[in-house]
Amino acid sequence: MRPHSSLKQEFLKEWIKGLQRCSFPKKSILERKKAIKLSADIAMASARNGTTCWSRALISSAAKDGSDNNHLVKQILGPESDRPAVENKAPARQASVCKKILKRSCRIRRRGRRKCGAAAAPSSIAKHLVKKRRQILRSLIPGGEFMNEICLIEETLDYITSLRVQVDVMRSLATASVRGTE
Amino acid sequence: MDKGEKDKYELENRNENSINYQAPVMSSDWQFGGANLTSAGMSLVPSGNPLALGSSCASASVADSFGSNLWEHPSNSQNLGFCGINVQNGASSSNAMGIGKSTLTSLRSGVDRPFDMGWNAASSMLKGGFFLPNTTGILPQSLSQFPADSSFIERAARFSSFNGGNFGDMVSPFGMPESMGLYTGGMGLMRGPEDMFAANGMKSVSGVESQKSKLNVTEATRDACLQVENRAKKSPGNDRRSGSLFRANEEAKQGAGGSGNESDEAEFSGHDGGQDEPPSLDGAGGEPSAKGLSSKKRKRSLQDAEIDQAKGGQPPTEAAKDGAENQHKGEQKQTTSVNKTTGKQVSPASHPPKEEYIHVRARRGQATNSHSLAERVRREKISERMKFLQDIVPGCSKVTGKAVMLDEIINYVQSLQRQVEFLSMKLATVNPRLDFNIEGLLAKDIIQSRAGPSSTLGFSPDLSVGYPALHPSQPGLFQAALPVTGSNTDVIRRSLSSQFTSMTGGLKESNQLSNPWEDELHNVVQMNYGTSAPSDDLNVNGPQPSGNT
Numbered sequence: 001m002r003p004h005s006s007l008k009q010e011f012l013k014e015w016i017k018g019l020q021r022c023s024f025p026k027k028s029i030l031e032r033k034k035a036i037k038l039s040a041d042i043a044m045a046s047a048r049n050g051t052t053c054w055s056r057a058l059i060s061s062a063a064k065d066g067s068d069n070n071h072l073v074k075q076i077l078g079p080e081s082d083r084p085a086v087e088n089k090a091p092a093r094q095a096s097v098c099k100k101i102l103k104r105s106c107r108i109r110r111r112g113r114r115k116c117g118a119a120a121a122p123s124s125i126a127k128h129l130v131k132k133r134r135q136i137l138r139s140l141i142p143g144g145e146f147m148n149e150i151c152l153i154e155e156t157l158d159y160i161t162s163l164r165v166q167v168d169v170m171r172s173l174a175t176a177s178v179r180g181t182e
Numbered sequence: 183m184d185k186g187e188k189d190k191y192e193l194e195n196r197n198e199n200s201i202n203y204q205a206p207v208m209s210s211d212w213q214f215g216g217a218n219l220t221s222a223g224m225s226l227v228p229s230g231n232p233l234a235l236g237s238s239c240a241s242a243s244v245a246d247s248f249g250s251n252l253w254e255h256p257s258n259s260q261n262l263g264f265c266g267i268n269v270q271n272g273a274s275s276s277n278a279m280g281i282g283k284s285t286l287t288s289l290r291s292g293v294d295r296p297f298d299m300g301w302n303a304a305s306s307m308l309k310g311g312f313f314l315p316n317t318t319g320i321l322p323q324s325l326s327q328f329p330a331d332s333s334f335i336e337r338a339a340r341f342s343s344f345n346g347g348n349f350g351d352m353v354s355p356f357g358m359p360e361s362m363g364l365y366t367g368g369m370g371l372m373r374g375p376e377d378m379f380a381a382n383g384m385k386s387v388s389g390v391e392s393q394k395s396k397l398n399v400t401e402a403t404r405d406a407c408l409q410v411e412n413r414a415k416k417s418p419g420n421d422r423r424s425g426s427l428f429r430a431n432e433e434a435k436q437g438a439g440g441s442g443n444e445s446d447e448a449e450f451s452g453h454d455g456g457q458d459e460p461p462s463l464d465g466a467g468g469e470p471s472a473k474g475l476s477s478k479k480r481k482r483s484l485q486d487a488e489i490d491q492a493k494g495g496q497p498p499t500e501a502a503k504d505g506a507e508n509q510h511k512g513e514q515k516q517t518t519s520v521n522k523t524t525g526k527q528v529s530p531a532s533h534p535p536k537e538e539y540i541h542v543r544a545r546r547g548q549a550t551n552s553h554s555l556a557e558r559v560r561r562e563k564i565s566e567r568m569k570f571l572q573d574i575v576p577g578c579s580k581v582t583g584k585a586v587m588l589d590e591i592i593n594y595v596q597s598l599q600r601q602v603e604f605l606s607m608k609l610a611t612v613n614p615r616l617d618f619n620i621e622g623l624l625a626k627d628i629i630q631s632r633a634g635p636s637s638t639l640g641f642s643p644d645l646s647v648g649y650p651a652l653h654p655s656q657p658g659l660f661q662a663a664l665p666v667t668g669s670n671t672d673v674i675r676r677s678l679s680s681q682f683t684s685m686t687g688g689l690k691e692s693n694q695l696s697n698p699w700e701d702e703l704h705n706v707v708q709m710n711y712g713t714s715a716p717s718d719d720l721n722v723n724g725p726q727p728s729g730n731t
Contacts, residue, residue: 126583
């Protein structure tokens, strides 16, 4: 496992920077929560420096022009946005292309499978189950639809560790702030 | 292994010193006249195959004695009877395993000396257990007792795979006709138990047999249970490292040093003979060649019950040949690989799968060889990475099978994401201004717990001073959580210090901080500890401020 503390350190730094750049005050709790979560996600993703697919996908999806968070993201990313943004554009384009190809192939595969009929063999049933779960996992992980299976599992690994770091830091911050306000 | 080592191990065995915990278990068992060792035997196996080889040396004496018994009583019944009796006595499991392992090592040393040593050393110990049942008619029933313990069978298969690899080593470098003759004789003898094991559903045996036709000699000679153990161990990992068996075998064939072989085989890593690949298990080059080799061997093993000794010298050439013929053997590989992957969760006691892939092979008629090869490689990679995931995701270690593991992973990711959402919401409610004045927070904490200085920055180097003092004070329970929380706060402080100028009085601050650190860490640790459990249960962590102060 990666050294946890260094990752936490980076994440926290980025997050605080992003939070400080966020335009306060948001009126509603939900907006605030969104801003917090967004900054945390982006901090987490940028901590990877574009080495992992999910981080790029996360940033690119957050920075999509049509999204609501766009301004927030731009603020958070700030001057650093140039580099990750450039990286994100390419994957975004590739992502859309891959998506189309994937959809096409899925359609074809579905057609083929229907011709075969119901699969009675346990192995095929197991494969079907596994495939279903893989689909779910793909939907969970940002940018997961564009990865092959090997990459998917690697990205999952990375994503899980980052999520853990995120949760730990946020939790400690929350407890500290709660205790601070008491 | 050197002779000196063997002697040392024997002595340790006798003295019940535990070189590794396998040895003492076995020796103690024998001394106690065969206490029920099923569990002990099982415990032996989990020692880990990496230890198997080491322990095999320790148990070399036992194995040798057993082997000597085998050879001394060439009658099938007697051999099997020993096998069965061991089961009945409860010492068989350990004996079998020990024998398998010890024979492996002894064979690997490739000299008759270990056998002599073993016989002399352990004969006295073993006589009670082995010679008791000179009955001949017990074989089938006694052997049938083996499958009763599926986990034992698993381990037996594991060890048998070890056996296979070692035998390969033994066979090729040492073309000793005598030993070969012995082994062939043993093979004939052990054919019966092997078949019985297969009949009992010990897929591992057959799997081993099929996979390593070249090692049939060794397989047959050694205990079927040993092979079963080996196979069993392999079967769970089959989907991941089906080629590892061959790697081990080929390494053995390479005639590497005994210890080197042991370590390699034990770890099932390394490279195929002449087919170098990255040390990781998913070496594409090695695996296909190994697969081809296995497929080839499988055929032969299925066809020939007995294998002539010449095969022993051929495996290296065969390996090279197979590497070249890989493309043409794709079908076989496919079937075997497919069989293995479908048998991901197959227990070693699954005899039908062993026979299945014969049919599967005929049925499948899959795509081109290169595709199947690539498929195989891809599957190996995936399974290896799933292993990493198993380590990370809590509660996944006991789970086998892709679907269930994927389920766990999905649940874990979902729970983590939900936690992030919840925590962000909590932070939003707690801090309406989103300013998150970290400095202020920490300062407040410190002020709360202790009337200390308001300067909370610039003591990161001193924190490390404080931590060692803290650790002994913390209960052991929180040790695990401590580094996390400690690093959290440390991280926070470090980041703050990086952004703000450091303050004065490092030492003074550290001293003053140590107590507040203790309190804060206590609380945070309790909180984390309390919340980490629910998170493991895949529940969204409810706020547990009660865990604080």
